[in-house]
Amino acid sequence: METAMRVERKLTPYDRATSPYLEVPFEVRPGTPSVEVRLAYDRARGVVDLGCLGAAGFRGWSGGARSRFVIAADSATPGYLPGELEPGVWSVxxxxxxxxxxxxxVVVEIDVPATGPAEMEPAPPPAPQRPPRRPLPADAGLTWVACDFHAHTLHSDGSLGRAQLAALAAEVGLDVLAVTDHNTVSHHDGLGKIGAGYGVTLVPGQEVTTDRGHANAFGEIPWVDFRKPPQTWVSHVAEHGGLLSINHPLAADCAWHHVLTQHPPLAEIWHWTWLDTRWSGPLAWWNAWGWDTIPIGGSDFHSPEQGRALGVPVTWVAVEWSPSDGVTPPFELVLDGLRAGRTAVAQRRDAPVLLRVDDEFVALGADGTVLVDVEGRRRVVRGEVARFxxxxxxxxxxxxxxxxxAITG
Known part of the structure; x- marks a missing residue:
């Protein structure tokens, strides 16, 4: 075994002020079969994220979730891209x-080749029995599908493999789930096949993550370089046919601080952290940011042990698809529905919902609630199905x- 490098360094606030990212270069020679990187520091006193650039570009990111990764031609630690190791200068x-x-x-150790195997995802669980779809009135040619647009796996800081997450989505009755691991695209490969096995559309996504705000990029788009100015995220995603959404704009230490001259089309108005929905902060932010922003919701699911449910809140999207066309809609049709603004967000799948249907508002399961418009005018909802x-x-x-x-744009 050849140890390529061991680096010991004391990181200071001055280093962070100079740049929030530090590259540790190392050489990969022709024919190298694998590389292993280990990071050690006192995790009780700080957070140092971990990632890798190959000589040809991005090879993976695990943020603060891992202290070790392996990249080889035919395997890689979740969060990292397997494939031939191109010779040249790489960087931790x-x-x-x-x-x-x-x-x-901080101590960084690099072994070429790796001293051990890459971690693997768990075996796929059996497909659960899913609850029946909730029938909702829709415009001709459209079907409302239940979606969650924010969830994580072992490819970043989640605890479940992709198949485990898909099985859970089917169990709670979701039709669509966006898999949005932080600053990586390693989870994209095979999502379609995994989702088909559980009757759930898995939308490829990536949560572009910085300490000044997070944004979800939806679609099969190349890796978004989170180190670049956020305005480039908007243009990069649009150029590749995807959609960008600002995440949890008012959430604790990861609220949105970036200045954008061009707004992305979507925003996660309803995030799981909106625990007391009498607090009007998210609606006030939406009003200030612009009503043309299409509202979506996300559970930001990471682990069952955290006690927050997948699919809470739920986003209903009207797509040009029918269950007779197949088990689930292609994710491209879901993105088309988002792009057209055909969304409604509710507390959960079986909760009251407010839909736009045939130039009407239809409130379902909402007897005794109040319909509130943009000027604050109120009308009482009567009956299980009410139209305005x-x-x-x-x-x-x-x-x-x-x-x-419930909200609708």
Missing amino acids: VLGLHRVPADGAD PAAPGPHRLETPDAAVV
């Missing part, structure tokens, strides 16, 4: 996310004590 990329005032001692003339701009359903139960 360290993200200086949290550096204590007195610094952090549609009007431009966001509308919502509230309880009498002003808790939001």
Whole structure:
């Protein structure tokens, strides 16, 4: 075994102020079968993210979730791209996310070839019995499908493999789930086949993640370089036929701070952190950002142990598809529905919902709630199915004590 490099360094707040990313270069010679990288530091005192650039570009990212990765021709640690190791100068990329005032001692070890195998995803579980679809009224040629646009796997900081996540999505009755691992595309390969095995459309996504805000990029698009200015994220995703969404714009330490001259088309207005929906912050942000922003929701699911459910909240999207066309709609049709603004967001799959159908608002399962328009005018909803003339701009359903139960753009 040839040890390519061992680097010991004390990282300081000055290093982070100079650049939030530090590259540790190393050489890969022709014919190298694999590479292994190990990172060590006191995780109780800081957060140092981990990733890799090959001589030809991106090879993976695991953020703060891992301290080791392996890349080989036929396998790679989740979060990293397998494939031939092109000769040339590679780099371990360290993200200086949290550096204590007195610094952090960091050790990076690189072995060429690797001393051990890459971690693998768990075996696929059996397909569960899924609940029947909820029939919702829709315009001719359209079907409302239940979606969650934010979830993670072992390819970043989630605890489940992709097949395990797909099985859980089927179990809770989702039709569509976006797999949005942080700053990587290693999870994209095979998503279509995995989803088909569980009767769920898995949308390829990537959560472009920085300490000044996160954004989900939906579609089979090349890796988005999160180190570049955020305006380039918008143009890169659009140029490759995808859709970009601002994530949890008001969420704790990962709220949206980036300045954009061109807004992306979507925003995660309803995130799982909106626990008390009487708090009007997300709606106020939406109003300030612009009503032309299409609303979606996301559970930001990571692990069953966290106690928050997949599919809560749920986003309903009207797609040009019928169950008679196949088990699930192609993800491209789901993106078309998002692009057209045919969305409605609710607390969960079986909760009250507010839909735009044939120039009307249709409130379902919402008896006793209040329909609120963009000017704050209110109309009481009566009955299990209530219809109102549609009007431009966001509308919502509230309880009498002003808790939001459903929104539509």
